[in-house]
Amino acid sequence: MNDINPIDKELLDRLKQQIEEMAGLSLHESRGQKDYEFLTFFIEEKSGVKISLTTIKRIWRNEFNRLPHLSTLDALSKIAYHKDWLTLKLDLAQILTGKTVPPTERFLPYPDKPFEKIRPRSTHTRLFAITGIILVLALLVFKNKLFKNGIRTGDVQFSAKTSVSNTVPNTVVFTYNIDSVNARKFYIQQSWDKKRRVEITKGNYQQTDIYYLPGYYMAKIIADDSIIREIPVHIKTDNWVIAAHQPPIENKILPQTDWVSKDIIGVKPDILVSNKLDTKEPFMLTFHNSRDFNIDGNRFVFRTDFRMDSTGVVCPAVAVLIKGEYEYMYVNLAHKGCESNINVSISNRRFDGKKTDLTAFGTQMYGWQHVSIINRNKFVSIALNNQTIFETPYKKHLGKLKEIGFIFRGNGIIKNTQINRL
Numbered sequence: 001m002n003d004i005n006p007i008d009k010e011l012l013d014r015l016k017q018q019i020e021e022m023a024g025l026s027l028h029e030s031r032g033q034k035d036y037e038f039l040t041f042f043i044e045e046k047s048g049v050k051i052s053l054t055t056i057k058r059i060w061r062n063e064f065n066r067l068p069h070l071s072t073l074d075a076l077s078k079i080a081y082h083k084d085w086l087t088l089k090l091d092l093a094q095i096l097t098g099k100t101v102p103p104t105e106r107f108l109p110y111p112d113k114p115f116e117k118i119r120p121r122s123t124h125t126r127l128f129a130i131t132g133i134i135l136v137l138a139l140l141v142f143k144n145k146l147f148k149n150g151i152r153t154g155d156v157q158f159s160a161k162t163s164v165s166n167t168v169p170n171t172v173v174f175t176y177n178i179d180s181v182n183a184r185k186f187y188i189q190q191s192w193d194k195k196r197r198v199e200i201t202k203g204n205y206q207q208t209d210i211y212y213l214p215g216y217y218m219a220k221i222i223a224d225d226s227i228i229r230e231i232p233v234h235i236k237t238d239n240w241v242i243a244a245h246q247p248p249i250e251n252k253i254l255p256q257t258d259w260v261s262k263d264i265i266g267v268k269p270d271i272l273v274s275n276k277l278d279t280k281e282p283f284m285l286t287f288h289n290s291r292d293f294n295i296d297g298n299r300f301v302f303r304t305d306f307r308m309d310s311t312g313v314v315c316p317a318v319a320v321l322i323k324g325e326y327e328y329m330y331v332n333l334a335h336k337g338c339e340s341n342i343n344v345s346i347s348n349r350r351f352d353g354k355k356t357d358l359t360a361f362g363t364q365m366y367g368w369q370h371v372s373i374i375n376r377n378k379f380v381s382i383a384l385n386n387q388t389i390f391e392t393p394y395k396k397h398l399g400k401l402k403e404i405g406f407i408f409r410g411n412g413i414i415k416n417t418q419i420n421r422l
Contacts, residue, residue: 320333
């Protein structure tokens, strides 16, 4: 990165270090393919921006001579510090040139992490001071221009209502007003998924879109590359919903009449075949239960039994999803021997099976397995077949619980699933 000025390089290094810490990756330069794949997934999940694996590798390996696209830099900036790239760049220039005292919120995603964790390299300080003075002046001019033509998020009206209750598909009517905002293009995005994005225009105040799966989503208004408003959209159900996924089949709902029984939620392999799925090739089943559970996400007990059928999937796996208003838990279990693929997310904490011993999450997926997750005021204990396999604290509040679900890599069934207040 010889042609990149020192402040850009320093800021990019800080972003990478912070994202590594948030993703639960160890802070070192020797990374494998799975690390980069996980970073790609983590960044898309957190920002809604899909950055190619090639770009991620170039950024983390410093294998380029110019900065990535601004939208990429903004995505990394907002994940790490909840601000856009240019704002952080101005902040850093002011700090390094001694223009301001670094306030605690500028480079801190959480208030209890000291600023000293990410220091500028002493060998570059003098160079930063020289280039920073010039850069600050230029950025102040640009910042003033942004202010004059800026985005005043308080003036942006945004609301949503569903067309039906407790079922899918569900058309959502978005009402908005972006007339006071200056930008080239505007979009409404259903969730974190950038593919679920539609363009909107000034002078029009409603837009409809279809949600095909239940869940608790954060819809966004995007002006150019910036998210200017977010609101929750809760697509509710009064029972479990099962969907099958195998390209080109997407979100294929498997009706309750096809389930194994009233007590066992799932379908037999012949139902998958009749729905045009090739069970010898990779496919996924997702189970969704989305409603207002009226349960505090920091104090609950979750229990379930699951089993998978033997299909063509080499490493069958399941993920349990428990989602609150603000954060979520994602607990992955896999067939014995496939534990390296496991990832676990508990609110702000991430655990990667490549870098952490998660072999206790491996089990015989073709027999019934009992899983419990107990959350005692931000301390989580996970048990498999009545044996505790994992415990961890976390910091970020989940909020009220809004959704529970399962993601099966292969054909899976569940029974005795319940979630209760602790």
